[in-house]
Structures are given as C-alpha cells and as structure tokens.
Amino acid sequence: MKQFKLIVSLLLSIVLVIGCADPKILERVGIVTLIGYDAGEEDKVTVTSVVRQVNPDYQSTVNTHTETEATGEKTRLKVNLESSKKIVAGQMRVVLFGEDIAKEGLDEMLHALIMNSEISTSIYVAVVEDSAQTLIEGQYKNVTDIGQHIYGIIEHNIEQQNAVSSTLHEVVRDFYSPLRDPLIPIVKKNGENIEISGTALFHKGAMVGEFPIEDTLYLMMVRGKFRHGTLELELPSEGLSAKDDLETIPISIDSIKSYRQMKLVDPAVPEFDLKVIVQCRLLEIHSSISTADRTIVEKLEKGINKILESEISRIVNKSIELHSDHFGFGEKYRADTRNAKLTEEEWHEIYKNLKVNVKVQSTIVRDGVFE
Structure with missing residues (x-):
C-alpha cells in the first residue's frame, strides 16, 4: 500500500511540474x-x-x-x-x-x-x-x-x-x-x-x-584525420611514359584517407615536423602507363608526395603569415614543452617565426575498381 501511494505521489508531482512549464x-x-x-x-x-x-x-x-x-x-x-x-x-x-x-x-x-x-x-x-x-x-x-x-x-x-x-x-x-x-x-x-x-x-x-x-582537402589533411576525397594532379611524365609528346601526366585519385603526425623538434625556433600519411586509389591515368609495374606505382607515389608537400607547405606558411593558428601548433607546443605557460600574445610572437617541415607518405592501395 505504501508503495502504491509513493507511485501516485510521484505521478502527481510529474503532472504538476509539466503543468508549470x-x-x-x-x-x-x-x-x-x-x-x-x-x-x-x-x-x-x-x-x-x-x-x-x-x-x-x-x-x-x-x-x-x-x-x-x-x-x-x-x-x-x-x-x-x-x-x-x-x-x-x-x-x-x-x-x-x-x-x-x-x-x-x-x-x-x-x-x-x-x-x-x-x-x-x-x-x-x-x-x-x-x-x-x-x-x-x-x-x-x-x-x-x-x-x-x-x-x-x-x-x-x-x-x-x-x-x-x-x-x-x-x-x-x-x-x-x-x-x-x-x-x-x-x-x-x-x-x-x-x-x-x-x-x-x-x-x-x-x-x-x-x-x-580547392584548398579544403589540404586543410583537412593537416587538421587531423581525413576520411575520403578526390584530387586531380599533374605529374611530370619523365620515367612514367614512353610517349615523347607527353610533358605531364594527369591523374585522378580518390578514396583518400589520411592522418597526421606532428612532432616538436626544436622548441627554441620553434620547429615542427609535420608528417601526413595518405592512402588513396588511382582512379584515372593515361592508357600508356602500366600500373601493373610496381616501379611505376612507386614513381607515381613519389610524384604525389612532392605535390602534396608543396601544397600543404603553402597552406601552413600562409596561415603563419596571417597569424592564424588553426592547426593546433600552439597546443602541441605547450603540451611538449616543460613549464610552457603561454599567453595568447606570447604564443603569437613565437608563432610568426614557426618553421614546419612537411613530409607526405602516400600509398596507392588500389588501382581503379579492382584490388
């Protein structure tokens, strides 16, 4: 009986609370x-x-x-x-x-x-x-x-x-x-x-x-994990194609997945190593190039690395010039530097001299729709 009265009282309380809303x-x-x-x-x-x-x-x-x-x-x-x-x-x-x-x-x-x-x-x-x-x-x-x-x-x-x-x-x-x-x-x-x-x-x-x-993909790569994306690039034809009339080779890659590794290597500068690991699928390439040859695939990966390193470096350097630290270098600096109690003004005074060494490691994991 006591339990029944308790339940009734609770229900009445809920009704009253709802009624007051x-x-x-x-x-x-x-x-x-x-x-x-x-x-x-x-x-x-x-x-x-x-x-x-x-x-x-x-x-x-x-x-x-x-x-x-x-x-x-x-x-x-x-x-x-x-x-x-x-x-x-x-x-x-x-x-x-x-x-x-x-x-x-x-x-x-x-x-x-x-x-x-x-x-x-x-x-x-x-x-x-x-x-x-x-x-x-x-x-x-x-x-x-x-x-x-x-x-x-x-x-x-x-x-x-x-x-x-x-x-x-x-x-x-x-x-x-x-x-x-x-x-x-x-x-x-x-x-x-x-x-x-x-x-x-x-x-x-x-x-x-x-x-x-067009720079969004590079921003996402540097900010953290990137799940998917598509990119069109032009690589030098040297060592890739036997055709003399091709100066550059247009390629398209998709299913791009990446993550970053950020390491403080010199707090005095400060200097960071920024490594971006990329996996992608080769979606389109000139028919004269055989991707069955592993040597060719490795050259393609090196070409992709060079372009991505250049673009990411451009993005990072522009951000530094504009004093906008949206990649989290300041947070990483404070976490890896002992007793680094930085104010906003102190960090941005340091940030304008920031040096970032960009390294991209790409892997073509698939070729077209086939494994």
Whole structure:
C-alpha cells in the first residue's frame, strides 16, 4: 500500500511540474530557423531573420525580417513588435556573418549567442562572401525555406568533408582558446544558387584571410584525420611514359584517407615536423602507363608526395603569415614543452617565426575498381 501511494505521489508531482512549464504551442509562435548578421552604420548591427510560422491548418509560411539596432536582442524585440506571434529561436539551425562584420570581429556576436539558452551549440556558423542580408533575401529557384536550404548545404558538405566543421560549440571553443584559432566555411550567392566558396581564417576574433574551396582537402589533411576525397594532379611524365609528346601526366585519385603526425623538434625556433600519411586509389591515368609495374606505382607515389608537400607547405606558411593558428601548433607546443605557460600574445610572437617541415607518405592501395 505504501508503495502504491509513493507511485501516485510521484505521478502527481510529474503532472504538476509539466503543468508549470511554459507551453510554446506551434500555432502561437514564430520559429527562427536562420539569422544573419551584418555591420550596420554607427557601430550598429543589422540582423536578418528567417521566421517560419504555422497557421491553425498546419500550413506554414516563411518570412524574413531585417532590423538594425545596437544589439541583436533589440532587433528580436522589434521583430516581436511586428509579429502576431512570439518569436522563438529554439529551432535555429544556422548563423551567418557578413564579411564586413567578420573582419571587424565576432567576439560580441558569439558571446550573445552562447548566452541565449534557447540556442543549441550544435547549430552551424558560416561567413557570407559580401552581405548576409543580400544572400538571405535573394531569389532562389525551388527554395521555399532559405533557412532549411542553407542548413542542408552546410551539413551535407561538412559530412562529405568538403568543408570544415563549424558548429557553434567548435567555433566558440577555438575562439576562446588562447593557442588556437577557428576556421569557418564561407558561403556565397551565385546567381540562383548558394554554394560554399572557401574557408575563412581568424586571428583574435577577426577574419584575417581566406582559402579557396580547392584548398579544403589540404586543410583537412593537416587538421587531423581525413576520411575520403578526390584530387586531380599533374605529374611530370619523365620515367612514367614512353610517349615523347607527353610533358605531364594527369591523374585522378580518390578514396583518400589520411592522418597526421606532428612532432616538436626544436622548441627554441620553434620547429615542427609535420608528417601526413595518405592512402588513396588511382582512379584515372593515361592508357600508356602500366600500373601493373610496381616501379611505376612507386614513381607515381613519389610524384604525389612532392605535390602534396608543396601544397600543404603553402597552406601552413600562409596561415603563419596571417597569424592564424588553426592547426593546433600552439597546443602541441605547450603540451611538449616543460613549464610552457603561454599567453595568447606570447604564443603569437613565437608563432610568426614557426618553421614546419612537411613530409607526405602516400600509398596507392588500389588501382581503379579492382584490388
């Protein structure tokens, strides 16, 4: 009997707790799916919101609202004043930052986002080439919900490793790390389409440069494990083909898998050895070249190594020139150096003299569709 009374009391408590919760009935709220920030005049911020509303017949409409105020919260208040429904951000999927505001610095914007308990840290963050407002308010064929559309583009390309992962959690983690800077994908409007066009580099909270989309594969190789990818290269024909009219041999490799090994070899410089181990499949090559000959395959691997080493060195050196440490050299330096209690300023003073020796070890594990 006592056990029965206990169960009844527990159920009543649960009912009371649920009854006290703030109900957000779908018909009574406007759901923000995407927000874009741009630099406004006189140190103000222009916020463009994509809001989905559902009517009593469960038919939904998508509207955009643009306001310019001193804070993002004040713009949301103005949108609420213009709406017959309460605006909520619990289903937001993407935050976009216009290029101008990204170059000014995202510290305040990111701080406001993480302070909002409605917003999940799993939402995606991206920089817009030019203006976020222009991209959001653009006309696109067969797109009814621009917020969901942009979310799908970013999520798909991150899953396929065509773009760096940029959840709010990851971006904020790197922003507030004294020894690491974030990378954020760049999206742009291209006619009636939206596409990912590159990757933005940051230093001290501000965008300081970018890499084109073609460099994403090299970025992913250096940042850590890379699961799959495709790459087209041109190798010198010497020693590969008997045809005299071929100066270079175009090849295509795919199923690229890689991981990195980073070693601090001289803390005084500082100097690192960066080794990238690559496995790939030879997808396409000129018919005059026989891949049944192991000597030819080894020459192909050496040619691939040389090109990848050159490209990765270029990526690393550009990052050093822009003072953006998004590869984690600072964290590795602190972990491997005894009593290295570095501040952000101290590390970036050291970082500008960083020397990185890049070594690539590639292996062609398959030839075409056959083992």
